[in-house]
Amino acid sequence: MARRAVVAAETADAGLYVVATPLGNLGDISERALSLLRQVDLIAAEDTRHSGRLLHHFGIVTPLFSLHEHNEEQQLATLLERVAQGEAIALISDAGTPLISDPGYRIVREAHRRGLRVIPIPGASAVTTALSVAGIPSDRFLFIGFLPAKGSGRRSELQQLQYERASLIFYESTHRIVECVTDMAAILGPEREVALCRELTKSFETILLTELGSLCARLEREREQRLGEFVLVVRGAAPRREVEAEEALRMATILAQELPLRQAAHLAAKISGYKKNRLYAELLEMRDGE
Numbered sequence: 001m002a003r004r005a006v007v008a009a010e011t012a013d014a015g016l017y018v019v020a021t022p023l024g025n026l027g028d029i030s031e032r033a034l035s036l037l038r039q040v041d042l043i044a045a046e047d048t049r050h051s052g053r054l055l056h057h058f059g060i061v062t063p064l065f066s067l068h069e070h071n072e073e074q075q076l077a078t079l080l081e082r083v084a085q086g087e088a089i090a091l092i093s094d095a096g097t098p099l100i101s102d103p104g105y106r107i108v109r110e111a112h113r114r115g116l117r118v119i120p121i122p123g124a125s126a127v128t129t130a131l132s133v134a135g136i137p138s139d140r141f142l143f144i145g146f147l148p149a150k151g152s153g154r155r156s157e158l159q160q161l162q163y164e165r166a167s168l169i170f171y172e173s174t175h176r177i178v179e180c181v182t183d184m185a186a187i188l189g190p191e192r193e194v195a196l197c198r199e200l201t202k203s204f205e206t207i208l209l210t211e212l213g214s215l216c217a218r219l220e221r222e223r224e225q226r227l228g229e230f231v232l233v234v235r236g237a238a239p240r241r242e243v244e245a246e247e248a249l250r251m252a253t254i255l256a257q258e259l260p261l262r263q264a265a266h267l268a269a270k271i272s273g274y275k276k277n278r279l280y281a282e283l284l285e286m287r288d289g290e
Contacts, residue, residue, distance in 0.1 A: 019092050095126075166236040
């Protein structure tokens with residue numbers, strides 16, 4: 001007979017609890033999170049109206065306190081003083097795990113500085129949820145979050161990421177998704193793989209693995225795919241040496257249209273710094289394959 005694991009009830013001792021809430025599907029909240037949210041003395045929420053609906057759904061009547069990016073610095077002293085006096089306070093965001101492109105790090109940092117307990121209550125996160133279903137290498141990834149809203153700033157940051165080999169994870173909104181993907185295709189390359197994860201865990205969830213150029217066309221063509229909240233997982237760049245080799249061969253191929261193969265390979269190698277013999281062998285193979 002299989003043994004059933006028994007989870008002991010957890011008491012909300014004094015401390016700051018960082019509690020993950022669902023991205024969309026309310027069934028994703030953990031039993032531990034529900035238990036803690038019922039027991040703590042206060043819940044600090046980014047948007048009390050949004051979080052109020054979540055708590056009401058589960059019959060949780062714990063008092064709510066508004067903590068967002070505009071008042072975090074002013075309110076953290078009050079909240080942490082209550083923790084120091086023995087209270088338990090939960091920190092939640094609008095959806096997913098707090099502090100991931102959300103306010104909260106200042107209060108967590110200050111709690112550590114004061115020697116107060118900070119306790120994670122793990123759960124849903126849009127970053128790891130998207131990465132798990134993207135079909136793109138996940139052994140090394142770089143979370144970027146939201147790119148700058150203005151086009152010039154967005155393109156500048158993308159140019160800095162052009163040769164990053166780790167998979168890249170971005171958040172984006174309905175209002176800028178088309179412009180964002182268009183800039184990605186122009187700077188990272190239209191052939192670069194991307195997984196578009198839209199409305200994760202919600203009714204109109206879409207997970208699409210394609211290339212940036214194809215995604216641009218699809219977003220232009222299908223208006224419904226431009227609606228909602230987005231996570232974009234972009235495959236990292238190929239090693240620079242591979243990129244340089246492709247460019248050198250492209251250059252040699254163009255030169256070979258006007259020059260003997262050996263001379264074309266020599267000039268392309270001189271310009272690019274790539275190996276002449278390798279370029280010559282590639283040109284010969286291309287010619288013999290015709």
